[in-house]
Amino acid sequence: MHLDTDAILWDHADREDPPLLVLLHGLGSHEGDLFGLVPHLPAGLDIASLRAPLVTAYGGRAWFELELLPDGPPQHRAEQIVAAGEAVVEWLDSLGSKYSRIGLLGFSQGAAITLKVASMIPERLACVVALSGLLPKSLDDAPVTNLPAFVAVGDFDPVIGAERSEQFVSWSQEHLAATVRHYPMAHQVVAEELDDIREFLTEHLV
Numbered sequence: 001m002h003l004d005t006d007a008i009l010w011d012h013a014d015r016e017d018p019p020l021l022v023l024l025h026g027l028g029s030h031e032g033d034l035f036g037l038v039p040h041l042p043a044g045l046d047i048a049s050l051r052a053p054l055v056t057a058y059g060g061r062a063w064f065e066l067e068l069l070p071d072g073p074p075q076h077r078a079e080q081i082v083a084a085g086e087a088v089v090e091w092l093d094s095l096g097s098k099y100s101r102i103g104l105l106g107f108s109q110g111a112a113i114t115l116k117v118a119s120m121i122p123e124r125l126a127c128v129v130a131l132s133g134l135l136p137k138s139l140d141d142a143p144v145t146n147l148p149a150f151v152a153v154g155d156f157d158p159v160i161g162a163e164r165s166e167q168f169v170s171w172s173q174e175h176l177a178a179t180v181r182h183y184p185m186a187h188q189v190v191a192e193e194l195d196d197i198r199e200f201l202t203e204h205l206v
């Protein structure tokens with residue numbers, strides 16, 4: 001599994017040696033989705049919005065496929081999550097030593113991959129932002145680190161649901177230096193949340 005580097009959307013800071021913030025979109029979306037958040041993020045960052053490598057059957061892109069079950073939430077394939085995490089790390093490797101500070105921001109499926117990458121290379125990241133995510137498989141043996149993390153939960157999220165949101169939060173609190181925020185929202189990003197994200201990134205990345 002590899003990323004399409006030609007599809008990456010970039011916003012470059014007008015400064016020397018800027019930090020890098022990497023955006024990872026959700027299921028059925030594309031690299032232009034989270035790129036719309038750029039005006040709401042701190043100035044002084046190079047921002048790269050990645051396109052997930054898989055094409056879904058109903059349009060848009062995916063970091064991993066879902067298996068729909070008659071009862072219970074959809075299941076995801078652990079090997080694809082590992083492969084997607086490796087693809088992101090491989091792309092970061094291709095940047096060489098260009099960036100001394102790197103942060104990740106993912107939504108939904110992208111948040112799952114954000115946690116996977118954080119478990120693989122915590123020493124190379126300055127911080128992570130995980131929004132409305134689910135806990136990916138293959139993280140049972142993940143290290144415990146002091147990596148700063150901002151974790152956002154929608155209290156009325158019908159896509160992730162209360163049980164999976166709690167699993168996501170619990171893992172983050174056990175393995176990362178997590179700041180957890182709950183918002184009265186569905187599966188979305190809201191203005192108050194953006195204010196908190198900007199404050200977190202200003203403190204930990206910029």
